[in-house]
Amino acid sequence: xxxxxxxxxxxxxxxxxxxxxxxxxxxxxxxxxxxxxxxxxxxxxxxxxxxxxxxxxxxxxxxxxxxxxxxxxxxxxxxxxxxxxxxxxxxxxxxxxxxxxxxxxxxxxxxxxxxxxxxxxxxxxxxxxxxxxxxxxxxxxxxxxxxxxxxxxxxxxxxxxxxxxxxxxxxxxxxxxxxxxxxxxxxxxxxxxxxxxxxxxxxxxxxxxxxxxxxxxxxxxxxxxxxxxxxxxxxxxxxxxxxxxxxxxxxxxxxxxxxxxxxxxxxxxxxxxxxxxxxxxxxxxxxxxxxxxxxxxxxxxxxxxxxxxxxxxxxxxxxxxxxxxxxxxxxxxxxxxxxxxxxxxxxxxxxxxxxxxxxxxxxxxxxxxxxxxxxxxxxxxxxxxxxxxxxxxxxxxxxxxxxxxxxxxxxxxxxxxxxxxxxxxxxxxxxxxxxxxxxxxxxxxxxxxxxxxxxxxxxxxxxxxxxxxxxxxxxxxxxxxxxxxxxxxxxxxxxxxxxxxxxxxxxxxxxxxxxxxxxxxxxxxxxxxxxxxxxxxxxxxxxxxxxxxxxxxxxxxxxxxxxxxxx
Amino acid sequence: xxxxxxxxxxxxxxxxxxxxxxxxxxxxxxxxxxxxxxxxxxxxxxxxxxxxxxxxxxxxxxxxxxxxxxxxxxxxxxxxxxxxxxxxxxxxxxxxxxxxxxxxxxxxxxxxxxxxxxxxxxxxxxxxxxxxxxxxxxxxxxxxxxxxxxxxxxxxxxxxxxxxxxxxxxxxxxxxxxxxxxxxxxxxxxxxxxxxxxxxxxxxxxxxxxxxxxxxxxxxxxxxxxxxxxxxxxxxxxxxxxxxxxxxxxxxxxxxxxxxxxxxxxxxxxxxxxxxxxxxx
Numbered sequence: 078x079x080x081x082x083x084x085x086x087x088x089x090x091x092x093x094x095x096x097x098x099x100x101x102x103x104x105x106x107x108x109x110x111x112x113x114x115x116x117x118x119x120x121x122x123x124x125x126x127x128x129x130x131x132x133x134x135x136x137x138x139x140x141x142x143x144x145x146x147x148x149x150x151x152x153x154x155x156x157x158x159x160x161x162x163x164x165x166x167x168x169x170x171x172x173x174x175x176x177x178x179x180x181x182x183x184x185x186x187x188x189x190x191x192x193x194x195x196x197x198x199x200x201x202x203x204x205x206x207x208x209x210x211x212x213x214x215x216x217x218x219x220x221x222x223x224x225x226x227x228x229x230x231x232x233x234x235x236x237x238x239x240x241x242x243x244x245x246x247x248x249x250x251x252x253x254x255x256x257x258x259x260x261x262x263x264x265x266x267x268x269x270x271x272x273x274x275x276x277x278x279x280x281x282x283x284x285x286x287x288x289x290x291x292x293x294x295x296x297x298x299x300x301x302x303x304x305x306x307x308x309x310x311x312x313x314x315x316x317x318x319x320x321x322x323x324x325x326x327x328x329x330x331x332x333x334x335x336x337x338x339x340x341x342x343x344x345x346x347x348x349x350x351x352x353x354x355x356x357x358x359x360x361x362x363x364x365x366x367x368x369x370x371x372x373x374x375x376x377x378x379x380x381x382x383x384x385x386x387x388x389x390x391x392x393x394x395x396x397x398x399x400x401x402x403x404x405x406x407x408x409x410x411x412x413x414x415x416x417x418x419x420x421x422x423x424x425x426x427x428x429x430x431x432x433x434x435x436x437x438x439x440x441x442x443x444x445x446x447x448x449x450x451x452x453x454x455x456x457x458x459x460x461x462x463x464x465x466x467x468x469x470x471x472x473x474x475x476x477x478x479x480x481x482x483x484x485x486x487x488x489x490x491x492x493x494x495x496x497x498x499x500x501x502x503x504x505x506x507x508x509x510x511x512x513x514x515x516x517x518x519x520x521x522x523x524x525x526x527x528x529x530x531x532x533x534x535x536x537x538x539x540x541x542x543x544x545x546x547x548x549x550x551x552x553x554x555x556x557x558x559x560x561x562x563x564x565x566x567x568x569x570x571x572x573x574x575x576x577x578x579x580x581x582x583x584x585x586x587x588x589x590x591x592x593x594x595x596x597x598x599x600x601x602x603x604x605x606x607x608x609x610x611x612x613x614x615x616x617x618x619x620x621x622x623x624x625x626x627x628x629x630x631x632x633x634x635x636x637x638x639x640x641x642x643x644x
Numbered sequence: 645x646x647x648x649x650x651x652x653x654x655x656x657x658x659x660x661x662x663x664x665x666x667x668x669x670x671x672x673x674x675x676x677x678x679x680x681x682x683x684x685x686x687x688x689x690x691x692x693x694x695x696x697x698x699x700x701x702x703x704x705x706x707x708x709x710x711x712x713x714x715x716x717x718x719x720x721x722x723x724x725x726x727x728x729x730x731x732x733x734x735x736x737x738x739x740x741x742x743x744x745x746x747x748x749x750x751x752x753x754x755x756x757x758x759x760x761x762x763x764x765x766x767x768x769x770x771x772x773x774x775x776x777x778x779x780x781x782x783x784x785x786x787x788x789x790x791x792x793x794x795x796x797x798x799x800x801x802x803x804x805x806x807x808x809x810x811x812x813x814x815x816x817x818x819x820x821x822x823x824x825x826x827x828x829x830x831x832x833x834x835x836x837x838x839x840x841x842x843x844x845x846x847x848x849x850x851x852x853x854x855x856x857x858x859x860x861x862x863x864x865x866x867x868x869x870x871x872x873x874x875x876x877x878x879x880x881x882x883x884x885x886x887x888x889x890x891x892x893x894x895x896x897x898x899x900x901x902x903x904x905x906x907x908x909x910x911x912x913x914x915x916x917x918x919x920x921x922x923x924x925x
Contacts, residue, residue, distance in 0.1 A: 098767050101758075106758050192718050
């Protein structure tokens with residue numbers, strides 16, 4: 078018989094072993110980032126600090142403004158916090174649900190851990206801790222700026238800070254548990270299309286939020302009457318049984334030096350959070366094996382896809398290409414359409430932009446003033462361009478690297494490598510161009526810009542799409558990441574980071590030119606009728622053409638390297 | 645010429661009323677086990693016994709139910725019907741206790757990307773309760789035998805499939821399991837390592853353990869397996885030693901010929917007891 082050695086004392090330490098394993102992974106990750114990408118790590122930290130500072134300033138300004146409304150402002154405090162924590166709860170619950178489903182009921186780590194002699198409760202407890210840690214990250218990024226902004230806008234005592242911390246951290250356990258429970262429900266009873274369920278639920282929540290926002294935006298913003306209308310509408314979320322209400326009351330109590338109220342609601346939140354955590358860990362622990370088995374069952378019932386829709390879209394969009402190039406395009410289009418993680422992120426990014434654009438008329442600025450109109454138009458183009466830069470860096474840059482594992486197959490095709498790059502460039506340009514120009518077109522329509530100004534915005538937007546698509550494809554070919562199937566990792570490497578920086582510089586140059594054009598148009602009275610100055614007419618083709626030049630240069634560099642690449 | 649009905653050859657074993665193998669020599673017992681994925685019946689009424697001291701190779705066409713059977717054996721999947729016994733205990737009742745004595749290596753080995761191979765193996769031996777001194781000793785032996793020294797201290801995210809396979813096998817063998825369940829153990833491995841793996845499997849069996857492996861590499865099954873089971877469309881088509889399977893298929897020659905004969909060469913069942921006889925044109 079094989080020798081079996083079992084140390085009885087190790088059996089009860091599964092939780093400790095899992096925690097130590099996680100700690101080792103985190104240590105190695107940090108060490109790797111510092112050794113291999115110190116510049117990028119530093120840049121990320123700097124950007125995080127900047128985001129943190131920007132949030133703090135924004136929240137300070139909002140609170141100062143609200144408190145300037147006297148008694149109405151006092152009431153607004155609690156409503157603000159109720160909504161802040163409600164929205165935070167929804168976001169954290171969603172993110173925890175998606176992460177938990179993958180880690181507890183996915184094929185890889187979950188299968189590995191389930192095959193080991195670990196107590197199911199211990200594994201679930203570790204996942205619960207990870208959910209809390211992830212949710213606590215929101216405290217650092219959102220909670221601390223909010224805490225400091227509140228302290229700045231009013232007079233608080235020393236105990237406000239530990240009470241705020243206690244409330245926030247006690248609160249985040251609840252959406253973490255809700256996320257775990259949602260993942261469990263999906264695994265047990267709807268395992269076939271978990272990602273589709275998550276995305277559909279997310280879209281429903283967003284649509285509900287959009288409808289509610291529209292319904293309360295009937296009157297002009299920034300008026301006390303509007304605020305009262307809003308209070309009436311949003312009173313329904315201030316339910317006494319919602320944890321967001323308890324946390325909001327507790328924090329407001331701490332702000333107003335009512336320690337008793339604050340402590341009372343803190344204990345309510347902690348008590349309920351602890352009970353929910355106990356129920357969640359025990360329920361998921363008891364049924365982990367069953368839920369995992371059901372989730373695997375769902376994976377083995379794949380949907381049959383015929384692909385006629387993507388084929389029709391491809392033939393329609395790329396009618397101008399020869400058939401064999403369209404076939405190469407079809408492969409990329411299908412891969413994009415069938416990867417929910419990609420198109421959902423794009424949908425969210427551009428969906429939020431569309432919502433913003435549709436509400437342009439409700440902004441608290443005088444949009445009949447040409448100067449304000451021009452400024453808003455400039456900011457719109459800047460926002461769209463920056464989002465495009467992020468999108469192309471994340472999704473377009475890895476396109477060629479993802480081919481690396483089947484490059485031998487691609488090379489057998491009767492098309493040159495350079496033609497393959499061109500196909501990918503046209504694919505990226507079509508997707509980004511259609512999305513961005515549609516949003517810009519809607520924006521200029523909502524702003525009712527003069528014709529010349531409108532065409533300037535849209536044409537420069539198109540030029541930026543050309544430039545960014547060319548940069549991402551070209552640099553993706555110049556700095557390919559071979560043998561890696563993870564697009565996020567490919568995008569976060571040296572080439573991806575370089576691509577992001579160069580894209581930002583390109584966008585900055587374009588926006589500097591647009592800014593000059595816009596300023597000149599606003600400065601001259603005849604600009605109200607939408608005519609560009611002479612200098613503007615000279616600069617405009619340059620700005621549009623700059624995108625073409627940047628794309629051509631990047632693609633040329635990429636083609637040269639890619640054609641010489643040995644596989 | 646009419647093809648003779650091929651009946652599965654079963655080794656005799658006594659069973660208790662609850663389906664649990666009565667013989668203490670049985671390390672793994674599947675008793676009328678079935679598993680379905682929606683409308684697809686992956687495993688149908690499978691009964692199988694493995695014994696201590698043997699290497700059992702489980703063969704079958706793609707989608708036949710091999711991996712599902714292995715996963716039910718290791719407790720990753722729950723059978724819809726029937727019972728699974730491992731090391732004398734019911735997997736549904738004593739799963740954690742059984743897992744202390746077995747190990748499973750899937751066809752796509754899982755390693756934590758941000759751990760080195762050495763850290764991963766140490767984590768495994770900690771979970772299985774192997775004392776650190778013994779673990780280091782065993783690890784040193786496995787490093788030498790599997791030639792892992794060059795990459796064991798690199799992060800697993802940089803490993804090739806073969807490297808991951810070696811580390812996963814080492815992590816599975818570090819606690820000297822009584823039953824080793826492996827799915828496609830030699831994919832991605834070089835010939836020298838394949839020879840070492842075959843030797844290690846033999847050593848496990850000779851030491852009284854059981855190796856339950858799925859493989860498409862018939863050469864390996866032919867070389868090391870004491871007994872072979874062939875599953876097709878969820879049912880056990882044939883079971884026995886290579887000589888018994890040859891006799892069953894009335895085919896001399898290599899396992900490949902026997903396998904194709906028993907699975908009809910195109911994946912259709914040719915020997916299932918419940919299937920109708922087939923006539924040749």
